Amino acid sequence: MTTRKLAVIGNGMAGVRCVEELYRLSPDAFEITIIGDEPHPNYNRIMLSKVLQGDTSITDITINDFGWYKERGIRLILGEKAVRIDTAGKKIILESGTALPYDELILATGSSAFIPSIPGIHKIGVTAFRNIKDCETMIEASEQYRRAAVIGGGLLGLEAARGLLNLGMEVHVVHNASNLMNRQLDAMSADMLKRELAQQGMRFWMEKRTEKILGRKRAEGLLFSDGTKLSADLIVLAVGISPNAALAAGSGIATNRAILVDDCMRTNTPHVYAVGECAEHNGTVYGLVAPLYEQGKVLARVLAGVDTEPYKGSIPYSMLKVSGVDVFSAGDIQGDVEVALQQYNGLQGTYKKVTVRNGKIAGAVLYGDSSEGMKLLDYLKKKTAAEILFEKPEGGAGGNDEAVLAMADHQTVCSCNGVSKGAIVSAIQEDGLQTVEQIREKTKASGSCGGCKQLVGAVLSCVLAGAGVGVKKTDPICSCTELGHEEIKEAIAKLEATQVAEIQEKLGWKKAGGCIVCRAAIPYYAGLAAEAKHGVEEPPGSGEQSDVCAREVFFRSKEILLPHPVRLELSDHYLSSSDVLVRDFGLAAVPAGWEVYAGGHAEHPVKQAQLLAVEAEEEMAMQLAVACIQLYRETAHYGERPWKWLERMGLQPLREKLLDRGNMEELLTRLQLAERTEMAWSVK
Incomplete structure (x- = not known):
């Protein structure tokens, strides 16, 4: 069988993270080639300010060194630009003229510093702040010149300014708004940041629009729209980024502001995908790390043929240290919102x-x-x-x-x-x-x-320090013991005992005979332990494939050993699916296929079920629901309702376990094994 060829244009954080995930899921699925136009292996662009400040080397911010690529058999082409994609012939044409074939192609071309149309912008002494070469240019300038002006009072501009201060330069920050970091901070926090940075030595020119860069051959300063001037020997541009979408557009791949992708990160061209700052999903281009990694994870699962939740967009947030100051910002902090809490x-x-x-x-x-x-x-x-x-x-x-x-x-x-x-x-x-x-x-x-x-x-x-993290005693299941649910489960699994009284004695029960809570919980956990032991023994017929459809197994699953009685619901028509949303586990037919839900509750407190996944085929949806029930059996505490279990487990971790095909099949096997052995629970 011929290994498929995967090419990645872009050696940045988004593309390489996608490759990392893909290699973890299916290390032998592709013969991988990565093309990068910089001469460096994959590095953390966010940490460039540390390099500029002089206390961090390029090696320190390298995420994947050359050895990482070699160990995984990845062909790495550096210092080369892709100039055209032959989508019909499935080839990438490099600047050198080399043609590279591909079966699947990921565009991870990232973005470039936005260069405003200002007269004099291309003079010597004007630089962007986007890559390692820009850092080197600024460091060299600091050795010869004294005064720097940074155009842009956002995060990137302030990080550049902090680095230049560390290099011994006099730094002026020019910003066209009244507040620093006006996309992330409100007026109060922006003012606090400005005061702190001013104490560090930065000087600010607020609400200033640059009309011209002064100087003959080399930049000598800035002229503002109000007629005022600022002299400077080094001009740093930090006014935003522009997605690198020209390669895609020139190759017939649909673009808007960036490369257009769907929920699986596919472009409009077969076998071509895009992730990161060059991708536009539902009208949004993300410039933060977390969304880019989320996109890469989805695409890796798509390429590996693993079931995955589609990418539905991200909530942008910033958790930063700006010149030594901790700052966090997320969601809507201005506009049509009300202030619920404000503390200073x-x-x-x-x-x-x-x-x-x-x-x-x-x-x-x-x-x-x-x-x-x-x-x-x-x-x-x-x-x-x-x-x-x-x-x-x-x-x-x-x-x-x-x-x-x-x-x-x-x-x-x-x-x-x-x-x-x-x-x-x-x-x-x-x-x-x-x-x-x-x-x-x-x-x-x-x-x-x-x-x-x-x-x-x-x-x-x-x-x-042993301060209650990881070693913290959990709440005991009842007053008869100091042990929590997980501790009891683990202990029972190691014991040979099968009788409640014997288990209580061996686990040091305070009260002989226990109480109504533990007398019910112990048989349940002992039953699960017995299931696991029978599984190891592989009873006759355990390897045979069952001909019973998943729909029957779904309804029959409520009859086996469960932490709490459950209510199941199946709606065969999308117009009558309301009851599914208040059931412990449920499935609803929809025009796109089947929706799988968990964690609903019709009584007090009323809880709406959470959507686990959407499957095109009924059988797959049923299998997913049954696997979820088995996961509930294995990980819930005795007496814990599905909605409480779901809140404790977390929806995303639950999805990751269930949407991994291997995990799902193991869960189904264990549930069917429990049914086939028809155990007579002997714990009394």
Whole structure:
């Protein structure tokens, strides 16, 4: 069988992350070639300001070194530009004239610095701030010249200004708006940032529009529209980015502002895809790391032939350290929103504002302390009611430690790379990690924008100090024991005992005979343990394929051992699917196929079921629902209703487990095995 050829135009963060995911899912599926126009391997563009400041080398910000490509058999072509794509012949034409064939093509061409149409813009001494070469140009200028002007008061401009200050230059920031970072900050937080940066040595020219760059051959300063002037020896442009879509447009691939893609990151041309800053999805072009990685993950699963949730867009957010100041911004913080919470602490230099729309959290901005950022982002994604902001927090810790202790294991710490608190805690405990750098190496947490570095450090310090993270005693299932549900499950799985009294004795029960809670929970967990042991023994017929359709298995599944009785619903017509939304597990026929739901509840508290997936075929939808029921059986606590289980597990982690075809098939096998063995639960 001939291995298919996958070509990636662009060696940046989005394209290479997609390749990383694809290699993890199906390492032998493609013969991969990556083309990059810079001479460097894949590096973290967000960390360029660190290189400019002089305290970080290019090697330090490299994400994948040359050895990484070699180990995976990836052909890497650097310093070459793709000038045309022959979509009919499925070939890429390079600037050197070389033609590279492909079966599948990913366009990850990224973006370039926006160059405004200002007279004198191409003079010597004018540079953008976008890549390593730009950093080198600025460092060289600082060795000879004294005064720099940065056009642009957004994040990129302020990072450039901070780097130039570190290089010993006098730095002036020119911004056409009244507030710094006006896309991310409100007036209050922007003013606090401006005061802080002014104390660091930056000088500001607000609401200024540059009319002309002064000087003959070399730039000597700026002329503004109000007639005022600013002398400068180095002009840095940081006024935005432009998607690199010209290659696609010139090759007949549909573009607008960027390359147009659908929910699977496909362009209008067969076998051609796009991800990252060059891609436009539903009218939006994303310039932040997390959305680009989300796109790459979806595309990797598409190329690997693995079932995946379509990309539906992202909530842009920024969790940054701007010149040493922690800043977080997400959602809508201005416009048609109401302010639900606003706090200012002049002594500590912190500020917090949360906005709402129709009673739901719509946006947030934090200044000086971003420890609550991921929690607020989670509220924002879930459209949580504003009342949660005023609930009294548990515990007495402060800052990042309080945020860590308040987080559930499934909650995300590093949104760029999708790393949860639980994953970080496990890595620290299992691998004996001692530093944030080791955590980044192992899990990728804090390895992209770096905004979560403090929170990662807080998780580490809490674990190392034994402050209740990872080693925290869970709530006991009842007053008869100190053990929680997971501890009891693990203990029973290791015991040979089958009688309730015997299990209680071996686990040190406080009360002989137990209570109504534990007398019911122990047989349930013992039953699951018995199932697992029978599975290892492989009873007769366990390897045979069942001819029973998934629809029958779906309805029969409520009769087997479950943490709590469940209500199932099947709607064969999309006009009568309302009951599905208030059932524990349900399926609804829709024009596009079948929708699979979980976690509904018709009684108090009323809960609307969550959409797990949409499948084209009924059989696949039924299998997914049955696999979800089995996952509920294996991971729920005894007595825990599906809606509470779903809230504890988290919707996205649940989807990832179920949409992995291998995981789903294993779950189905285990449920069918439990049915075939027809166990007589002997625990009494």
